Amino acid sequence: MVQFHSNVIKIKIYLKNIFNILGASYLIQNIIQQNKYKLFLVAYSGGMDSTVLLHYLFTIKKYNPQISIRAIHINHNVQNDSKKWQTHCVNVCKEYNIPLIIEKIDINITKNIEEQLRIKRYNLIYKNLLDKEILLTGHHLNDQCETFFLALKRGSGPTGLSAMHSETIFGKTKIIRPFLTKTKEEIKNLANLNKLKWIEDFTNFNTNYERNFIRHKILPVFEEKWPFFLKNCFRTTQICNEETTLKNILLKEKIQQYLNFNECLNISNFKCLRKELCVALIRYWIIFLKNIKKVSYKNIQCIYNKIMYNQENYNLKVIIQKNEIRCYKKFLYFVKIKKDIRNLIIFWHNTENKLKLPNNLGYIIKNNQTGINLPKPKNNALINIRFQHRGKIFIIGRHKRRNIKKIWQEHNIPPWLRNQIPLLFYNDQLISALGVFIVNQKTKNQDNEKKNQWYISWINDIRVNNGNHFLFK
Template sequence: MIQDIIKKYKYKLFLIAYSGGIDSTVLLYQLVKIKKNNPKISIRAIHINHNMHINSNKWQIHCINTCKKYNIPLIIEKIDINITNNIEEQLRIKRYNLIYKNLLNREILLTGHHLNDQCETFFLSLKRGSGPTGLSAMSSETIFGKSKIVRPFLTKTREEIKTLANSNQLKWIEDFTNLNINYERNFIRHKILPVLEKKWPFFLRNCFRTTKICNEETILKNILLKEKIQKFLNFNECLNIGNFKNLKEELCKALIRYWISLKNIKTPSYNTIQRIYNEIIYNRKNASLKIIIQKNEIRCYKKFLYFVKIKKNIKNMIIFWHDTCHKLTLPNHLGYIIRNNKEGINLPKPKNGELINIRFQHEGKILILGRQKQRNIKKIWQEHNIPPWLRNQIPLIFYNNQLISALGVFVVNQTMKYQEKNNQNQWCISWINNVQSNDYSNFVFN
């Protein structure tokens, strides 16, 4: 299996996730053995010290010594965070983010996951009520950001790996917390699978076949959804749900789930997708309804579904711009405001003594340039198709307590107060921003 992987990839760069346990020890040994006849292969290892065990530092020293013996470069990363809830999941996310940070360009991550691990993952997904995607468990190859995770031992049992380790007289770490059945995976490992294997000796193989079938079904479904969803995607990646009531519920939910999967976050639960369908797609009685998914919101506006990153509430914030010769940086990564002589919006200059300040909320009626009558600012936002969640992210420029402009949207009609016969009493203001874009700076491992 490992030989096949090496032949498959043009760039022979591999990073081994090395815990020091039996699985990763055998994987490291096999790669070192192959490298002797394939000098072009580049091997590195990474060890994540979780600092969760009294022997964590001893295990780290063992990994350092083993890699020195094989002349393999080793990266050490430590996790120094206090975790009280969902420990296994939180450590897994942190661990993979640290590994991803250290991956080189075109380097493949290799892990020691085997057939028993696969069946354990299958049962955990079954316990959570997962569908075919979750029941696919682990793939032999998984996209990992701009790289890949490859699991060469996924068709090998734990016993087969142990036989390899003993026959080569390898030394590895024994983590006795793996015997603690209070952890869900350990409970499945020690209490469930042995009973099933004793009753049905081929259970592990058949379980793997089921995960493979689920994976193939998921791949096929995603191929079809990728083509189908193009009809519903807008230019800014929002989802047009105007016609969703005419589609079957199952197709609607599949399209929503696939759309969310494009956002590089962990796939939401079945119940969350059902809520989006019931409360937003089907009923749509509450225009301001939002459904929170991790640090994001699903919102609906004018027959479009939006994926919105949750931001700090700044509607009561006031920022003074005293020195207009320098740019004014805005909160919430909203960019900055700058005085510009060529581009931007032309505004009347403030009078002597007037304080220029930026706010993010205004209520009531206003008269904007080009209009004969005052209108409620809410109606003006609607005319410009600005969704409710963006309205408190648009900088409003005030002179003292007088609203002058919503930058990039409108200018208040202040001709009686500010108009002059020439343009000497005007200045140009630019708002440099990326409000419409989504910023995913951290890799999220699913």
């Protein structure tokens, strides 16, 4: 009876392994069938997960020769055994007759090592991807739960708690993770059944790293208490993903009511909306329309609070990475931080040559009969460009002097753009804010004035909408 019971257990284990093998093959074959171009690049570390993935792709290719498979190995140069691991990967790919790309990371990293290496790794992979080629990785269910816990530790919302997706847009192509529903134990069984050899990175046991701490100290406790915890955790990530997707679909439609020129966000009616909707619109505007993937909860709340409770919204300035969120006349602007050039003076000694401007502001050239019509400088005048002026000036089209700040406001030029507009000076005399106004020059002889004129053009990437709002790229 004992022997019979033992045989039954062996049969169950055997059948389970067979179903696991069939399941893994089905997952990969399904990906191949769904993708038209059949070009795949495997992120091959030499570890157990990517080894199993590469093996099954190689096996499937035997019966589907139209499939193109390449592998890429990133040598992080962090461990003493890095060269041995690289050699192992080279030998395996030679055995499979699969082309292997080797890339090395040579960088001294002292902070956020895991994150910095991940960024470098994906940049190198993306650089090597062919057109229409899909990246395949060996991420599994345990990896998903670890990512979920890391997001939980950071205080992430539903977007972060979605963790990894089975498919992710990756530049012009995508990343697919065939094993994301498979546990690490199932992957290990597949590796052993196929008698595969892989490398073991012993730094994976160093619990000083956050992910390893979760892997070895937290998840085993949860799994022992609740055997189905990993799969339930995965279900939570799916629910968060579905909720986030639905919210973004609705926000994509809703935000059109609040967008203006160059997708500036109209906040004039925000005080009439629920806080939750305002915050969601601001977040969507920054992440999806301005392509800033990581924006903190604190930043979003700061923007909202300044809009709601600051009467002088023009002072609003929130820095996000290398950008600023600014407010002007009830609109939120997304501004790239530029070098401060307020005290810069550029001399234009030879007007036959174009004058290049800083901060990607283009250049100034002299024309014959087109461009801005200006009084010609005297022969000994020092022509120069500046980016700051204070006080009252008398401009053409006005009957009296007016503060330059008021003139900027009349032309709807936000404060942070005013010191980016080139101001033309002859010696220390302001002549024109190019493209905006010309200073009125008092002359006794109007006929002589017409003769002493010249034309210059400011060639730039600034656009102006119907409301005369300036946009600087």
